[in-house]
Amino acid sequence: MSFFKIIKYWFTEATHFEGTIVASERIGTRIQKVTIALPSQIAEPFHIGCYIQTIAWGCIPRAYSVATADTRTFTILVSFSGGGAGARFFRDAVVGDKVTCYGPFDDFPYHYGTGRAKVFFATSTGVAPFRRMIEEAIKENVNSVLLLGSPKESDIAFKKEFEELSRKHPSFTFVPCVSDADASWSGARGYVTDQVNGKEEFLGKSDVYICGIPAMTFGVLGALKGIGVPKNQIFVQKFG
Ligand SMILES: Cc1cc2nc3c(=O)[nH]c(=O)nc-3n(C[C@H](O)[C@H](O)[C@H](O)COP(=O)(O)OP(=O)(O)OC[C@H]3O[C@@H](n4cnc5c(N)ncnc54)[C@H](O)[C@@H]3O)c2cc1C
Known part of the structure; x- marks a missing residue:
């Protein structure tokens, strides 16, 4: 798939939803731990190793790995170290704010049964x-x-x-x-x-x-x- 097709897919056809921030906690000086509620309950929590593409201020995509998840919410850890749009969006966001999210995308699975x-x-x-x-x-x-x-x-x-x-x-x-x-x-x-x-x-x-x-x-x-x-x-x- 070409780069433009991937972008078009992400923003038009990929699964997306409007999440609501239900908890936001500062960890030390460099991390915001943010819990986002799904619009409705889903059958199974998001897969282990997946990430979500969030859209800051309606236009700037940033990927975040899902740290914990249940059938109603998921939690991400946002680094302030980059200091860019993603960091500033989640630093300033408050409980109740809406976040457009694309995904989840699975690309870092846990490998079961290797015995190692x-x-x-x-x-x-x-x-x-x-x-x-x-x-x-x-x-x-x-x-x-x-x-x-x-x-x-x-x-x-x-x-x-x-x-x-x-x-x-x-x-x-x-x-x-x-x-x-x-x-x-x-x-x-x-x-x-x-x-x-x-x-x-x-x-x-x-x-x-x-x-x-x-x-x-x-x-x-x-x-x-x-x-x-x-x-x-x-x-x-x-x-x-
Ligand atoms: C699949 C995937 C999963 C990701 N999961 C997470 C996640 O769970 N948590 C998370 O915080 N980020 C994650 N990222 C990175 C995230 O998408 C952002 O790029 C990053 O947080 C910086 O965004 P920003 O807007 O604050 O800064 P930007 O404006 O994007 O970047 C500013 C500068 O910071 C550098 N930078 C980027 N990321 C970091 C970082 N984490 N620490 C220090 N410097 C950085 C960049 O190279 C750039 O020079 C993930 C990226 C990918 C591709």
Whole structure:
């Protein structure tokens, strides 16, 4: 399909709806967690790993991965780091505001039944698709690790939920990596890319999922290539 046909399809024929913001919460200084209600109840929640194309001010499209979903609502994490139209639209939006949404579009599925452990690499809002994938790994009874990069501890989305999951389920390990940590931080420091060192053997036997801005995804991909993780075990969603 040509570029213009894809655009025409998105804005005329693709499934779209008018959502209503029902909750909006600031996480640290860099993320807005926004819950959008669907116009009516649907049979099943949006698929794991899907994204929604929102339209800011009626004309500017921005894609957001669906972090959580039920049959009436879905939640997205909006980064302020880009500082563009999407960030400003969701920063200023209030409960009750309408948002035109296209999709959902499925392009980052969770791969069931491989028997391999799952390793999830994310920075900031890149954690969105992994919120539900981790629950699937727990249900499948395979080991999983979330390596989540953030400049500050206060900017980590779903921190309490991940800590709770790792307490309840020994098969899940949560490794927040803080690059600009306060002196009191006792967890991992630096970037998620640094975490590849020392885990070569485990990564080589795992399915590896990467989600976030291009600089981070290329960094992790390069590190994985360097240690010979097979391509068919690597799944990427690039935010741009
Ligand atoms: C399939 C898909 C799923 C996506 N899911 C999410 C999501 O769940 N949450 C989310 O916040 N974004 C997500 N994005 C990126 C999102 O669509 C926007 O491009 C991004 O949030 C920046 O939008 P903006 O309007 O604020 O800034 P823009 O005006 O689009 O960009 C301004 C500058 O910021 C850079 N930039 C873009 N994204 C980021 C970022 N996340 N952090 C730092 N710098 C950035 C751009 O390269 C550009 O130089 C996704 C993109 C794709 C393609």
